[in-house]
Amino acid sequence: MDKELKIYIAGHRGMVGSAVWRALEKKGYTNLIGKTSKELDLKNQEAVAAFLEEEKPGAIIDAAARVGGILANNEYPYQFLMENMQIQNNLIDSALKTGIEKFIFLGSSCIYPKFAPQPLKEEYLLTDSLEPTNEWYAVAKITGVKLCQAIRKQFHKDYVSLMPTNLYGYFDNFDLKTSHVLPAMIRKFHEAKNNNNADVTLWGSGTPMREFLFVDDMAEAVVYALENELPEYLYNVGSGKDITIKELAETIQKVTGHQGNIVWDSEKPDGTPRKLMDVSKMKEIGWQSKTELEEGIEKTYDWFLSNIDTIKQVKM
Numbered sequence: 001m002d003k004e005l006k007i008y009i010a011g012h013r014g015m016v017g018s019a020v021w022r023a024l025e026k027k028g029y030t031n032l033i034g035k036t037s038k039e040l041d042l043k044n045q046e047a048v049a050a051f052l053e054e055e056k057p058g059a060i061i062d063a064a065a066r067v068g069g070i071l072a073n074n075e076y077p078y079q080f081l082m083e084n085m086q087i088q089n090n091l092i093d094s095a096l097k098t099g100i101e102k103f104i105f106l107g108s109s110c111i112y113p114k115f116a117p118q119p120l121k122e123e124y125l126l127t128d129s130l131e132p133t134n135e136w137y138a139v140a141k142i143t144g145v146k147l148c149q150a151i152r153k154q155f156h157k158d159y160v161s162l163m164p165t166n167l168y169g170y171f172d173n174f175d176l177k178t179s180h181v182l183p184a185m186i187r188k189f190h191e192a193k194n195n196n197n198a199d200v201t202l203w204g205s206g207t208p209m210r211e212f213l214f215v216d217d218m219a220e221a222v223v224y225a226l227e228n229e230l231p232e233y234l235y236n237v238g239s240g241k242d243i244t245i246k247e248l249a250e251t252i253q254k255v256t257g258h259q260g261n262i263v264w265d266s267e268k269p270d271g272t273p274r275k276l277m278d279v280s281k282m283k284e285i286g287w288q289s290k291t292e293l294e295e296g297i298e299k300t301y302d303w304f305l306s307n308i309d310t311i312k313q314v315k316m
């Protein structure tokens, strides 16, 4: 692929967008463009249309979204539904109208039904009800997937959707009120270690199983999708392996060097017993993850230690 291709990464300062930017730079791409939300509010249809008309990128990677956990989804359902639809609708529609041939849309595994069989296959989309706690976000993401699919069908353009599993890594959110389980555990174990190896209390029984993917592997999947024309409209991206929350906690305890006890607060809910993506479609076309979980956690913890004073706090 032409290394001078102009590539617009929407959300280039976010965890995923910044990883994609680094991956593309590493591969020698020289014409990357990005705008912060202050410079270009993707909710503003006219501004997005004018920006794409002026820049005319050869490809767009949409890693911009309003993201957050269960609490935030619960408190701001309207924003999660509306803002995510606005961001993606403006980008997708303007990309189509500007004649942009390649568009990579990033969604999330929450698009799949709550009780879908495990591992989750792409074909399970829209076969049953969603998990109610984040259905606002999921519905928005599903409309993004469907818009890209409709453009493939009707206009024969290479618009494709990638659904990442739980991601972690550099520029993750370590704010205990809004973070995902893995960065939250890194912070808890780190702080407990510095507090005379105090006990670390974690929610639930530790038995649920989850899958995690290092964000740089995700970025490589995006680069793969950019450089190759993928035959289908929707692909899961994950490690293809899941572990129990207890195993995750023990791995993080080892990496951080915490020497205290782990206490499981079984009064707190466990959530879905298992969530694993079926990643065989990505494997079939030639991509698979590289980073083992412990190695990824080590890299993430090193990053956390180097950035401890400035780590991102999510603002609502």
Ligand SMILES: NC(=O)c1ccc[n+]([C@@H]2O[C@H](COP(=O)([O-])OP(=O)(O)OC[C@H]3O[C@@H](n4cnc5c(N)ncnc54)[C@H](OP(=O)(O)O)[C@@H]3O)[C@@H](O)[C@H]2O)c1
Pocket: 010, 011, 012, 013, 014, 015, 016, 017, 035, 036, 037, 038, 040, 041, 042, 043, 062, 063, 064, 065, 066, 067, 087, 106, 107, 108, 109, 163, 164, 165, 166, 167, 168, 180
């Ligand atoms: N993190 C995960 O575990 C995970 C898992 C599955 C899927 N994903 C998907 O990956 C994508 C990126 O997630 P992330 O974790 O990288 O999120 P993130 O770190 O919160 O980054 C999101 C980015 O979106 C931008 N953005 C939000 N609202 C905007 C607006 N109105 N106008 C312009 N830019 C706006 C922000 O830009 P500014 O920084 O300039 O404000 C930010 O850089 C999302 O679609 C998400 O669903 C993430």
